[in-house]
Amino acid sequence: MIFRTTPIGGVVVVEPERQEDARGFFARTFDANVFGEQGLDPAVAQMSTSFNVHMGTLRGMHFQAAPAEEVKLVRCTHGSIFDVALDLREASPTRLRWHGVELSAENGLALFVPRGCGHGFQTLEPESEVLYVMSTPYVPGAGRGVRWDDPAFEIEWPDPPTGGRVMSDRDAGYGDFEV
Secondary structure, three states: OEEEEOOOOOOEEEEOOOEEEOOEEEOOOOOHHHHHHOOOOOOOOEEEEEEEOOOOEEEEEEEEOOOOOOOEEEEEEEOEEEEEEEEOOOOOOOOOOEEEEEEEOOOOOEEEEOOOEEEEEEEOOOOEEEEEEEOOOOOHHHEEEOOOOOOOOOOOOOOOOOOOOEOOHHHHOOOOOOO
């Protein structure tokens, strides 16, 4: 695995190293020991999948409040997404900054999102499937979010396809972030 740092401390793009032959390829996508050696929390408590019918579907920006904060490793297993990590950590020098990367079944990349960061994505193709590996089980009372288009963050989402974005009322209805 190749670990690429980003401008946001602790947010890392993980690229599998493919071993190819006539059958196709094999690649390690997670190894707790290697993640630990990289200083990344390797805990796994839950895995979830999100299937998104429409191109332009936007999910996020989500996080869990303390003490249920979670680490996420996000991979697109079918289709493609624009994936975003948003630094919401109080003491971070990159607080309120974001980093986005295209994750696709073709490129095999994953995004490691540390505790204290929000996460969201927009689908770039119909029928995109996203796999989440999380360090902490989902705690309904700890689920939080910030608005995807909040001017405090200035996230540069891809232009929506014809028909606009598809999102839940909850995600569309978050209020302004209080700095």
